[in-house]
Amino acid sequence: MTWTIRPRSKFGALSAICAGDGPSVLLIHGVGLRAEAWGGQLDALAQTCRVVAVDMPGHGHSARLKDDPCLADFTDAIVALLSGPTVVIGHSFAAMIALDIAKRHPALVQGVAALNGIFQRDSSAKQAVMARAAGLDGKTAADPSAPLDRWFGEVPSAARDACLAWLCDVDPAGYRDAYRVFAAGDGPSEQSLSGLQCPALFLTGRDEPNSTPEMSQRMADLTPLGRAVILDGAAHMLPMTHASQVNTLLTQFIKETQR
Template structure:
């Protein structure tokens, strides 16, 4: 099955699925998940590229050591592990990290892709995400019902089953820390996006209620080499639920923009 657990290798201080040869592509997953969330992309991209999909600190097989409650702490773990300029792709909180990395360490990034990224949430959205963050104690497993409902609208699928398993097995402290950062951050600043010199793709789902199409459109418009793509009928977990459309979009971007 496509979400089967894969073997890990060292990637700096993190553990990662590493496959293929060639130009490096780094794939960063979202809160509560693990590297296997990218399996559809790993399988497709590793035919022509070297794909590195790390587990976020406190997720999968990566330890939570030396992580503080700020985005730069997560970015640092990736920055230290990248040995040559890479194409960096992130989903949800992974998109936050990818953009932060591209903005503050451009020498490490040839191109950046932000999937389902947030940008300037409104007051209601900020209150909702911060309320969820405050409900986490870092000791008990968070009820996965809320995220699964937001991501899959109660529709059963192999992707939903895999996400449920990851959410109930994630390190509670790792989940709380990552979600707290996710709730505290509100996306890159317009000033930083205007300084982003490398090719950048902002891609989200047509039916995404939180990382909305408007957010991606606004970020792309601010970025000198920004592009936007909206995946029809997709929502938050589109790398898993709409893998063919997402893979085609990402591969086309790489082939056209990264020389």
């Protein structure tokens, strides 16, 4: 039931799930998913916060961007949802978006959390992700089996089933657009991290092979108010697989940003 489809509000070309009242929190999901990927967090965070979980452009009920978008295009589209200081939380590719929002719009970001974010991939990881991006034609749905195996292994679960449904339903062009930007990117620059002045949380799983613990720790070390947290037994989809632990960490982080 956690990942049941929920009603949305419209924000121009974007759609989002909105809940709760209090400090402003924006949740941004990863490539191929939709706002319900934050189903494990929405109700918990909405107890004390005003939560907006957006459908990334080209996903869920949100319109695609222009052809061949870049990271700044995703950032510019999503930052339009912010009307005041907000804690911005992004997962996977959206960790790149969240950190870019924090860099380019510091007055609107009270804190930033990058979950399973990448940073300076090695050559083999770059080759693998670029090869996956090259195989996307934007017309036919990508085979979901490979990402599901990377995220969950072969163990059946409700979270795996939910991601399967979303990957099969996503607009192939929207998926391609986002994945190409994700593949071409290398995470935030060292300069942008050292220039962040808001609190920053870098969270990943101990068993994450792509957005590795080392990446999160290095980003935290470069960020003046940054810290890294590595969850034992977790991998790429920790917001879904380790929701309770993630909720505790995010709730505490949001409180810290309000001081």
